[in-house]
Amino acid sequence: MTEGPTPGGSAATGSPPPGSPADAKSAYQRGSEILTEIYAGDVIAMPEGAMAFNDVMVKTLFAEVWGGRDVLSVRDRRLLIMGVIAARGQTDVWKVQAKAALKRGELDPDELRETLIMLAPYAGYPSVAPLVVACEEVIAEQAKKLAGG
Numbered sequence: 001m002t003e004g005p006t007p008g009g010s011a012a013t014g015s016p017p018p019g020s021p022a023d024a025k026s027a028y029q030r031g032s033e034i035l036t037e038i039y040a041g042d043v044i045a046m047p048e049g050a051m052a053f054n055d056v057m058v059k060t061l062f063a064e065v066w067g068g069r070d071v072l073s074v075r076d077r078r079l080l081i082m083g084v085i086a087a088r089g090q091t092d093v094w095k096v097q098a099k100a101a102l103k104r105g106e107l108d109p110d111e112l113r114e115t116l117i118m119l120a121p122y123a124g125y126p127s128v129a130p131l132v133v134a135c136e137e138v139i140a141e142q143a144k145k146l147a148g149g
Helices: 021-038 052-066 074-088 091-103 109-123 125-146
Strands: none
Touching: 021 052, 074 091, 074 109, 074 125, 091 109, 091 125, 109 125
């Protein structure tokens, strides 16, 4: 005997209703997978339940914003984020994004450098200038790995 869909759920997929504990778990799993993919395996989610902030971030930012919308490509999303990061002068976070963009083939080294040239007048030279060194470090690191070193 087949049961009908749960209110808000789907009989075809067997998906739980939105907001149920099972739905939250699947959102966490989806978000965790997307997080790992977006950062080319260099950033992974903590185990679910380890930290409430992480759980919310993985479910909303990665499962919904990065993974649940298809209007912008991952590359477009990353470029937008890199602009915000540059404006804030966040060197460590820039390196994480730059490395992922290179590893995933979203940007090549020249395109990565060009982002900084484009961003400097808008985000401010003092905010962007430190990112030039960080950018070159990431490019050199990736080139070394590709060369087998």
